[in-house]
Amino acid sequence: MNGSRLKFVLGGVVIVGALVWLGFVGYQESKAYYVTVEEFSAMQGELYGKTVKVAGDIVEGSIDRSRTPMEFVISTRGKSLRVRYVGTDVIPDTFKDGSQAVVEGSVTPDGVFQARHVEAKCASKYEAEYEQRGK
Amino acid sequence: MSEFGDFCLLLALVLAVYGLVASLLGAVWKQHRIVRSAEHAALAACASITLATASMLYLLITSDFSVSHVAIATNRDLPVFYKIAALWGAHDGSMLLWVFVTSIFSGVVIYQNRFRYRDLMPYVVAVLMLNLVFFLSLNLFLSNPFNQLVEVSANGAMQKYIPADGRGLNPLLQYWAMVIHPPILYLGFIGFVVPFAFATAALITRQRGDSWIRTTRRWTLLTWLFLGAGLILGAKWAYVVLGWGGYWGWDPVENSSLMPWLIGTAFLHSVVIQERKGMLKVWNMILVLMTYLLGVFGTFITRSGVVNSVHAFADSSLGKYFLLYMAIVAAGSLYLIMGRLPYLKSERSLDSVLSRESAFLFNNLILVVACFAVFWGTMFPVLSEWLRGSKITVGPPFFNSVNIPIGLFLLFLAGVGPLFAWRKTSIESLKRAFFWPGILAAISCAALLVAGMRNSYAVVCLALCVFVAVTILEEFIKGAGMRVKNMGENFAVAVARLTLKNKRRYGGYIVHFGVVLLFVGLTGNAFNREVSQMMAEGDELRIGDYTLKLTGYKEVDTPNYIYGVTTLDAYKNGKFLRTMKPEKRLYKAGEQQTTTEVSLYSTPKEDLYTVFNGISSDGRQYEIKAHVNPLVFWVWFGAAVMVFGTLVILLPDRKGAFTTPQISLGRSVYFEESMKV
Numbered sequence: 001m002n003g004s005r006l007k008f009v010l011g012g013v014v015i016v017g018a019l020v021w022l023g024f025v026g027y028q029e030s031k032a033y034y035v036t037v038e039e040f041s042a043m044q045g046e047l048y049g050k051t052v053k054v055a056g057d058i059v060e061g062s063i064d065r066s067r068t069p070m071e072f073v074i075s076t077r078g079k080s081l082r083v084r085y086v087g088t089d090v091i092p093d094t095f096k097d098g099s100q101a102v103v104e105g106s107v108t109p110d111g112v113f114q115a116r117h118v119e120a121k122c123a124s125k126y127e128a129e130y131e132q133r134g135k
Numbered sequence: 136m137s138e139f140g141d142f143c144l145l146l147a148l149v150l151a152v153y154g155l156v157a158s159l160l161g162a163v164w165k166q167h168r169i170v171r172s173a174e175h176a177a178l179a180a181c182a183s184i185t186l187a188t189a190s191m192l193y194l195l196i197t198s199d200f201s202v203s204h205v206a207i208a209t210n211r212d213l214p215v216f217y218k219i220a221a222l223w224g225a226h227d228g229s230m231l232l233w234v235f236v237t238s239i240f241s242g243v244v245i246y247q248n249r250f251r252y253r254d255l256m257p258y259v260v261a262v263l264m265l266n267l268v269f270f271l272s273l274n275l276f277l278s279n280p281f282n283q284l285v286e287v288s289a290n291g292a293m294q295k296y297i298p299a300d301g302r303g304l305n306p307l308l309q310y311w312a313m314v315i316h317p318p319i320l321y322l323g324f325i326g327f328v329v330p331f332a333f334a335t336a337a338l339i340t341r342q343r344g345d346s347w348i349r350t351t352r353r354w355t356l357l358t359w360l361f362l363g364a365g366l367i368l369g370a371k372w373a374y375v376v377l378g379w380g381g382y383w384g385w386d387p388v389e390n391s392s393l394m395p396w397l398i399g400t401a402f403l404h405s406v407v408i409q410e411r412k413g414m415l416k417v418w419n420m421i422l423v424l425m426t427y428l429l430g431v432f433g434t435f436i437t438r439s440g441v442v443n444s445v446h447a448f449a450d451s452s453l454g455k456y457f458l459l460y461m462a463i464v465a466a467g468s469l470y471l472i473m474g475r476l477p478y479l480k481s482e483r484s485l486d487s488v489l490s491r492e493s494a495f496l497f498n499n500l501i502l503v504v505a506c507f508a509v510f511w512g513t514m515f516p517v518l519s520e521w522l523r524g525s526k527i528t529v530g531p532p533f534f535n536s537v538n539i540p541i542g543l544f545l546l547f548l549a550g551v552g553p554l555f556a557w558r559k560t561s562i563e564s565l566k567r568a569f570f571w572p573g574i575l576a577a578i579s580c581a582a583l584l585v586a587g588m589r590n591s592y593a594v595v596c597l598a599l600c601v602f603v604a605v606t607i608l609e610e611f612i613k614g615a616g617m618r619v620k621n622m623g624e625n626f627a628v629a630v631a632r633l634t635l636k637n638k639r640r641y642g643g644y645i646v647h648f649g650v651v652l653l654f655v656g657l658t659g660n661a662f663n664r665e666v667s668q669m670m671a672e673g674d675e676l677r678i679g680d681y682t683l684k685l686t687g688y689k690e691v692d693t694p695n696y697i698y699g700v701t702t703l704d705a706y707k708n709g710k711f712l713r714t715m716k717p718e719k720r721l722y723k724a725g726e727q728q729t730t731t732e733v734s735l736y737s738t739p740k741e742d743l744y745t746v747f748n749g750i751s752s753d754g755r756q757y758e759i760k761a762h763v764n765p766l767v768f769w770v771w772f773g774a775a776v777m778v779f780g781t782l783v784i785l786l787p788d789r790k791g792a793f794t795t796p797q798i799s800l801g802r803s804v805y806f807e808e809s810m811k812v
Contacts, residue, residue: 004485004486004487004488004490004493005484005485007488008485008488008493008496008497011488011497012497012500015497015500015501015504015544016500016504018540019504019508019537019540019541022536022537022540023508023511023533023536023537025536026529026532026533026534026535026536026537027529027533029532029533029536030529030530030531030532030533031527031528031529031530031533032527032528032529032530033525033526033527033528034516034526034527034528035525035526053528065749065752066752088665088667089379090378090379090380090731090746090748090760091748092377092379093307093378093728093729093730093731094307094728096729
């Protein structure tokens, strides 16, 4: 290995090392467990106070916009979770009865999940219906 | 018609399989006629796929709801323009578009080279057909858009089912940028199959030189252009349609198109080193392989539902086939590269860290690290589940904390690259070259600090932008100045001629200048502001220098959707600016989806971005959200400059034009002969 090659490799190691460190800091700052409502209720003790992403279907008729902050219920496989949206971002248009939602936040002592962030995906129930009818 | 389309796809599959097998056999047996017949079969497969696509368009336009894709992606009242766009409005049809684009690319390559590269072409055809066969099989057997709807009647017999109306195109997709975004992105995803095919053919036929790179240079660049344009259109769509006030959210689907772009960018730079210095041959092979695989991987992420994303298509069963295909391609290519290492020896080694080669190497290293970080962040939920059993996601802070420094370093390299000479740069010449860019960057840095800017990344970024812009201007002034002196041209003519004579070099500078403008735009993110407020008629909302006064609300019915629109009078520093009308729409077809229509006032300094978010339960108050996003204009403008620069490089050469020797910065004098595209 000649001198300039060595210098290049050293420079590269320093740069990559710095980036790995930055990545680790960013990871610590933004990591969140990703669970379904069912898994969440099974491991609630462990996840208490931590930032968690919980996925579930929005229960029909549960979206209560009359309260501020707004509340709704998500569920999977019979387990349900009451969510209070305390974030400032716009609620996506895909957020409505029956959609699949992912809420990010943490659980409070009263058992209501404080969501700082909500994502929603269109329920593909029509597609599913067609697919069942399809061959 | 659906039977016809189905048949065309099947026929195309048979032809493509024949093309794959025959081109390989023809090459092994050295039978030119068999290779020819393989090429003809491949072209016929492309024609057949074109017919299939045409018949799908016919079904969509005539609203034949017996076909599942038509029923899922359109409804009767949809405008014809969107009925055509609905080809890629749902999963199955978008796979057909994918296959169609792939076949067009393959067909063009085969036709273009019908008299050239006869030793390479059989293998090129084989790789192209392998790629086509894979996607065509998925399309035909697992996500066939021509499937008909059937229902089970009371006595258990299956019968045709034709719904009265379709479910309608997802309203979020009913926007011009979204209509052209998927096809353009697909061109970018797929196009890398061409350089990959030539690279593989060069490996198989044990070519020593870099002719595969020269041959596919235009393809690579064009594909890179499409990928970049697709990315920026997607960002534009997110900004204007999704209504959350930003244009990039590190969503898995966004990331999956960014990754091949990053590696493609690395590839574009590192081939220059191979062409000029005969270095990095193995590296380039790996980069072209990675770019192709990341294109396939992008499709995989979007289709398989493996990573949760807001706009990923619903889960489908395609995932495992994608993984298998990628594993086979990767293993095959790596095996080939290992077997051909003696042919891929570097002709030279690195002379100095302060050289242009080294700037290129650092550029490559950093781009690959950026891609790796994006990959890691995107796939982290999947990886952590494999390793530890629990899904862990990472958010934008992870991506930003790695990629912002990377972006700044790349910007720095774009500035110093041209200042370094090839091989070795003397300190003396560096001092001279850094003088003006350095001084001006330092002055702008000081000016920003005095003006009160305290975000260190933003200050560094803007100062670097000045630095790079000055180096680029200096290059143009120097080159054109020489022409003015030697040939007596006026300055503007000299700049134009200079650029056209060395399209690759000066076109490249134009692209870099676009990157500078883009970075100026990205910096604005550090200063975004937003205010959300419930407003009754007559209420005012203040944000920055702006005041918004709510003056009215009405609801209107159209065939496709109903909309509610609020009227806001916008004032800047007390002076009336304009009326803004953010809307909320409720689409009638399908699932009664609502969409948000942002009202936007864009200036080079900042965007005023208003969203109508909903009505309070008593119906008297309207939720309005306003953002002031500085400098966003420069993101779009910078991207446009990048496209322009790339088009300059892509301009065809004049027949018989020869390039003149140029004097580069630093001491080395080199011939621009190899810059010829």
